[in-house]
Amino acid sequence: MFEHRENIEDINFYKYWLILQRRKVVVFSVFGLIVALTSLFILSLKPSYQTEASVLIKTNRSSSLTGLGEILGKIESLTLQGNPLDTQAQIIVSRPIIEKAIRELDLRDKKGRLLPVKAFSSLKATGAKGTDIIQISYTDENPVRAAKFVNKIIEIYIQQNIQANRAEAVSASKFILEQLPKTAASVTRAESDLRQFKENHRIISLAQEESAGVQAIASLEDQLARTQAELASVNARLQRLQKQASIDSEQTVILASLSQAPGLQQILTQLQEARTQLAVARTRFHPQHPQVLNLEEKTATLNKLLQEQAKQVFGDNPPPGLKNFQIGELRQGLLQDFARVETERLALEKKITTLSQQLAAYKDRAKQLPKLEQTQRQLERKLQASQTTYESLLKKLQEVQLAENQNIGNVRIVSPAFIPEQPTASRKQLILGGGIVIGALMGIIAALALDLMDQSLKTVKEAKELFQYTLLGVIPAISDGSKKSILRRQETGEQIPKIIDRDIPHFPIGDAYQILQSNLNFLSDQQLKSLVVTSSLPKEGKSFVAANLAVTAAQMGRKVLLVDADMRHPIQHHIWGLSHQHPVGLSNLITNQMNTITPIEAVIPNLSILPCGTLPPNPLSLLNSQRMTELVQSFVQDFDLVIFDTNSVLGTADASTLGRLTDGMLLVVRPGVLDVNSANAAKELLSQSSQNVLGMVINDVSKNREPESYIYYSQESVETGNPLSNLRFRKSVPKTEQCS
Known part of the structure; x- marks a missing residue:
């Protein structure tokens, strides 16, 4: 029962509709290209003229007048389902007849060469249903040439039909003359066998005996x-x-x-x-x-x-x-x-x-x-069959010898081809409609093929099936209408993550982070004190999730410390607009250059930020030091929740090293960015390093492109928005050179 339901889900058309939405650019591109090509083809079409003729296929009745040669010239089908008219129609449009018509009419192209047979592909011959009439049609740009060509085709076909009947009679006569001596010998042999049989068995009359x-x-x-x-x-x-x-x-x-x-x-x-x-x-x-x-x-x-x-x-x-x-x-x-x-x-x-x-x-x-x-009956039947065959051959020989001198075929012209006065009805609309249909189909096929070749994770369901971690939250994608300002890094132009209630409205992303925070609290009976936020690859939004998760926890009354532990590509000081007067951070604390409190700065109530500090040449050695272990223990004692924003799992061991010092790891997955191979590699690495993966959060999920309804918007949330108007954020300032 459950397997049947899964099969129904696998062929859900809504899933394919989502694929088309993801690949709509490809769909519209292919569709537009084919429609454009179809339009160009329609514009290049020239007016054409169609002429028609009809011929009657009948049995040769001249033999019936004399009583001889009745089988010659008779049109029959070899199969019960076949129609003899179909055979004759194929003969009319055969290559030999068309080539002969081209030569006799001397039809040439602009270079003086005879036209090829494929130039007359519009020549059609079909049998009229319920009659013995074959209708012949041909379409050409020249109406005069069209009529002449069809009439010439009929003329050549009639000549070949007469020649075929004569050839059939000659062939039959030759065959009969060859078979007569053999048949006579067969009769003599059958008579001798019967006589010898009666003598050997002393038979006069078996019935009387x-x-x-x-x-x-x-x-x-x-x-x-x-x-x-x-x-x-x-x-x-x-x-x-x-x-x-x-x-x-x-x-x-x-x-x-x-x-x-x-x-x-x-x-x-x-x-x-x-x-x-x-x-x-x-x-x-x-x-x-x-x-x-x-x-x-x-x-x-x-x-x-x-x-x-x-x-x-x-x-x-x-x-x-x-x-x-x-x-x-x-x-x-x-x-x-x-x-x-x-x-x-x-x-x-x-x-x-x-x-x-x-x-x-x-x-x-x-x-x-x-x-x-x-x-005896077998011998008598053999003798009778031989005698009958011999007599039949003698009779047929007389018939075919008379049929050789006949000059009548099986074809009669019913209506010759006339020169058409008006061009044929235009099929431009039909062609355009076909182009639109084909363009749509090709666009859909291209989108499905491209999506099939795309190895990236596309939906929440695929991420769940691949990682098999607990799904703690789903962060919806930010629509274009909610982007008030876009902050970019000066060198790379990378988009700066946005903060709830400061850069983006609370709804619906704020609600999603509240759900994430609640799910983290429900993981165990003891309250979660520290965690690492990481991802399999860069560009999956781990810093965005870490920053907004810290904001949500602070809004719920917990004292939160957000530590930028990504010492390779730090970004938290850009997100919070920390002043260049604080160029110190985590790296400086690890190297014992200052006390613990100096680089930590409160940005909103209950939320403090510890930037990365000066970029070290070997970040892993700092994170794996005893000093880092002591700092983590100190942070846990001073704050209710410590969130570490680290580098991605693949390529470095920073996240794995820091994950062993905390209560667990939160994995950020972004559909469309993470591919299957990287996801499998990240999962295997986390398993080998025995990391305590608390669960995963799916980032940047579009509700319109998700087949599973993981995101729900209530009307009450839309109306209230649940803003936190009393929060005051520091204005963004240019980044410092030390934390670049």
């Missing part, structure tokens, strides 16, 4: 479903037969193999019969009986045939139960049924495999169809 593929997939899925249902039925039958014939899993494998090998099944049957006969023969005959031996030989032979046939069916690893596998008479029918059903199962599984492979092939082809269609 897609429809047939959908039907085939549906049919295969239906067949596959029926076959799978049949296979499930066969598997159920196999399970029942296996259960009825008591065939274990190993026998099921063997039987499945046997069902596919009829010879092996026959051998097994014969082997079973032979084993039965052998068992019967062994019960009837002895082991060496020929019938037993024949049956054993037959059994062995059948076993051997079984093993060989098993190798053909099962390979080198026949099932272990093959030798013991026997088929009984009761199971013969079931086994035959089992073998037949197993054969059906295997056939169904093979059929399912075949159908699945066919279905997968159709589906894979169906997945490829969209990509094939996309590629």
Whole structure:
């Protein structure tokens, strides 16, 4: 919130108004100079004549009569916001057209040289809003030359427009002839790519193939479903037969193999019969009986045939139960049924495999169809675009060849330029007004720039922010009306400071010093006994402040001693008009040339003055002596308040030395005299020397130039003035040579 207020104060316009008041001489000087130059320019102006002409920008309609070359000569804008008339207007006022008009009209200056293009800067071409008409205007001191020049400009523009249309047709024809072979080759290449694509992917009609593929997939899925249902039925039958014939899993494998090998099944049957006969023969005959031996030989032979046939069916690893596998008479029918059903199962599984492979092939082809269609459409579009381009080029070639022989442009004269009879209206008042405005702006800018470059302190606020000392008082500037007499030093002409109620009225400066005196009393609980009045630089009014502060303190009933401790440039004896009969002062007291009371002289009730005395060669050694310390202690005992007027802080150590002997230091700051660098240097010096700076008083402050209201004038003070009529001052006398 506070930062926002500070920003508002920083841009306060009243602050800039004060700057203009401080720099009013610069403002009025710059303003007067520019207005004077503007007036001289107005006086040098000669009467001028303005002529106007207009042309119509239209599309070339001759091509529409034949139906060929319609695009040639058409005026269009490259952007949506642009106006084609603006482009043509810029062509009319272009440098080539103006130069050609100057050459054809042979326009020369007094030295016989062709006029430069910049001499015709008044040539203007603008499009009439809402129409296709361009208005051309030109202002010249010669009315005849003005009309001829505009008409010549129009003539040259029309010729160039016709030539541009012809050149456009020739350029278009050349371009088309260059592009035709390339386009034909592009058509052939697109046809070849499409044909090769169809051959590589065996495409006749993708639409028909897609429809047939959908039907085939549906049919295969239906067949596959029926076959799978049949296979499930066969598997159920196999399970029942296996259960009825008591065939274990190993026998099921063997039987499945046997069902596919009829010879092996026959051998097994014969082997079973032979084993039965052998068992019967062994019960009837002895082991060496020929019938037993024949049956054993037959059994062995059948076993051997079984093993060989098993190798053909099962390979080198026949099932272990093959030798013991026997088929009984009761199971013969079931086994035959089992073998037949197993054969059906295997056939169904093979059929399912075949159908699945066919279905997968159709589906894979169906997945490829969209990509094939996309590629085919791209190739077809490429072919169509190439064919369209080729046909369009052939058509345009015929159009531009006909347009080459045309002799019609886009421009028609609506109104030629006529010789003006009356000069144009004078713009002197407008120019003068512009000069006044520019002069005011330049004056303000110059004042602000000069003020910005000025490094001096300008306001009380700047002094407070820089020094950051307590502000004890603000002394207003002395207006011209309050200066009754000006006393000057004879050699330098320096103005002598003035005293309240003697040289200047009490109001308002007297009130300001009363405030300063009160603020000094409020600094501490103990009454201030001694102080040093100094400044950063000379010319800031420290002697003026010291003298009038002493007068104000005396008027308030305090016994005051004003000591002129400036032993380099003393001035208090001039201010009070001390007689040349008292050439002694502070320097004489320090050197023990007289007693303390001798050089002190009362000038008004309660106020005594101790002048500087004889100017010493080394003032600092006197001020830094033990004798000076004793004198200060003596003065403090004899007077209520001792004020020392010393030299400025920068350049000498007088003020710093004397400041350590007193209760404190009062710093006088004068805006407009003290610059920022000197102020920073003085502040740093006072800080390094550990001075007790009581505060600062701002001298010579103008109320009208101060943005902050540090000075208030009440109506009561203005009416009363509060004069001290009973004070009697000594008349001013010439200065003594000793105190110069």
